[in-house]
Amino acid sequence: MEKIPGVKYMRDFYPEEMRLRLWIEDHWRQASLRAGFQEWDSPIMEYLELYARKSGDEIVGQLFTIAPRDADAKDDKRMAIRPEMTPSLARMIAARQAALPKPIKWFCISRMCRSERGQRGRLREFWQWNVDVLGSPDPTADAEVISVAVNALSSMGLTSEEVEVRFNSRTLSAAILAAVGVSSEQQPGIYAALDKRGKIPAEALREMFAKVGLESAVVDRIEEAMGCKSLDELEAFASNQKLSGHKEALANLREVERALALLGAGDWCRFDPGIVRGLAYYTGPVFEIFDRKANLRALAGGGRYDNLLSVVGGQPMPGVGFGMGDVVLGELLKDLDKLPSSAMELDDFVIPLDDERKWDVLEIIAALRRAGRRTDYASAAGNLGKLMKRADQLGAARVVLVGGDEWTRGNLKIKDMKNRTEAEIAVKEFLTHPARSS
Numbered sequence: 001m002e003k004i005p006g007v008k009y010m011r012d013f014y015p016e017e018m019r020l021r022l023w024i025e026d027h028w029r030q031a032s033l034r035a036g037f038q039e040w041d042s043p044i045m046e047y048l049e050l051y052a053r054k055s056g057d058e059i060v061g062q063l064f065t066i067a068p069r070d071a072d073a074k075d076d077k078r079m080a081i082r083p084e085m086t087p088s089l090a091r092m093i094a095a096r097q098a099a100l101p102k103p104i105k106w107f108c109i110s111r112m113c114r115s116e117r118g119q120r121g122r123l124r125e126f127w128q129w130n131v132d133v134l135g136s137p138d139p140t141a142d143a144e145v146i147s148v149a150v151n152a153l154s155s156m157g158l159t160s161e162e163v164e165v166r167f168n169s170r171t172l173s174a175a176i177l178a179a180v181g182v183s184s185e186q187q188p189g190i191y192a193a194l195d196k197r198g199k200i201p202a203e204a205l206r207e208m209f210a211k212v213g214l215e216s217a218v219v220d221r222i223e224e225a226m227g228c229k230s231l232d233e234l235e236a237f238a239s240n241q242k243l244s245g246h247k248e249a250l251a252n253l254r255e256v257e258r259a260l261a262l263l264g265a266g267d268w269c270r271f272d273p274g275i276v277r278g279l280a281y282y283t284g285p286v287f288e289i290f291d292r293k294a295n296l297r298a299l300a301g302g303g304r305y306d307n308l309l310s311v312v313g314g315q316p317m318p319g320v321g322f323g324m325g326d327v328v329l330g331e332l333l334k335d336l337d338k339l340p341s342s343a344m345e346l347d348d349f350v351i352p353l354d355d356e357r358k359w360d361v362l363e364i365i366a367a368l369r370r371a372g373r374r375t376d377y378a379s380a381a382g383n384l385g386k387l388m389k390r391a392d393q394l395g396a397a398r399v400v401l402v403g404g405d406e407w408t409r410g411n412l413k414i415k416d417m418k419n420r421t422e423a424e425i426a427v428k429e430f431l432t433h434p435a436r437s438s
């Protein structure tokens with residue numbers, strides 16, 4: 001019979017891969033909890049309308065849509081598998097907005113799907129860590145979410161020499177674009193083009209600019225602004241060009257930068273006017289996280305979305321947050337040779353030395369497991385060399401041998417697999433103190 005393959009660009013997690021995913025999730029979760037965030041989750045599907053209203057065309061074009069077929073289906077609207085969490089977050093907060101204590105500091109680690117062409121770092125299914133603060137318009141909230149991302153990456157062994165956060169502000173970009181001659185109708189097209197900057201060839205980018213109807217003199221000025229490498233350089237560019245309208249956004253971004261430095265994330269972050277984000281709902285500071293060699297797609301992206309709650313029917317409420325995926329992160333750790341060990345770890349492996357003892361083994365493993373030790377066993381006596389090899393494959397720290405002369409003396413033999421030492425211990429003593437090795 002022909003084998004049926006798994007769906008392309010969806011994920012199988014064999015145990016080693018599952019261990020990596022859980023390791024990543026654990027670092028994400030610990031970094032969130034350390035900063036006082038609470039965990040939440042949402043259903044795997046939402047009504048299509050939720051995304052159509054708020055995510056923007058690019059994401060809507062990547063939705064897996066679903067027509068339900070159960071008894072309630074005829075009254076129900078079309079649904080989509082969640083491609084991101086922010087719309088669900090806004091919907092859930094809008095539903096209990098008055099009751100929730102502010103600021104709302106929530107994180108989630110959730111599975112999502114986008115119908116994207118599979119490529120390095122982009123699949124149809126991925127896990128995304130979201131960290132969001134709602135109810136605070138303060139620039140320290142922007143800096144806090146960025147610092148939580150940085151802390152998680154740092155706890156995984158990544159450094160500021162390997163990874164960088166590039167930040168900008170949509171308000172600042174809007175002010176600069178308006179000042180150089182881009183009309184407000186042209187701005188969404190320019191953002192879409194800028195979001196593709198560096199990801200598509202320069203010519204294709206020029207074409208995107210041309211489609212929006214920009215004169216080449218305006219494109220040149222945009223390119224010049226894009227070349228600014230710090231907020232000081234941008235300020236100098238704006239004053240040379242006699243631009244106005246950008247001062248408030250610039251001052252706000254300077255405060256974000258100041259808070260980042262105080263939170264210890266300054267070395268990881270730099271201003272990059274080319275970061276505008278593809279999603280439609282961002283209103284203020286925005287950021288993306290990249291590997292410094294820029295070999296890979298973005299590790300994470302986020303920003304401020306102060307109008308989102310009103311779009312889903314809630315009261316206006318400022319929000320800021322980011323999403324980080326597991327795929328690019330795994331690729332980066334692999335490239336840098338920083339993947340954690342994917343080997344299984346077991347505390348004890350218990351082996352009967354003759355078939356009579358297989359029943360005694362059960363009593364011993366039960367005691368070990370009750371004591372919280374990760375324990376596996378051989379269900380029958382056999383070739384000891386092979387069983388010891390199995391213990392090694394399972395990553396056992398200790399092997400407990402049940403039988404032989406030791407058993408006749410009322411004892412067990414304990415082998416320490418790391419130090420390669422052996423000890424004998426009375427069965428009774430071992431059953432009351434299963435962690436003791438001698």
Ligand code: HAM
Binds near residue numbers: 131300
């Ligand atoms: P996003 O930039 O669309 O933002 O996605 C954030 C991250 O999710 C990306 O940087 C990437 O690591 C991962 N990701 C996205 N698409 C894929 C894919 N097809 N395969 C693998 N990984 C992927 C958002 O989703 C926003 N909702 C983030 C946010 C939260 N903004 C505010 N709060």
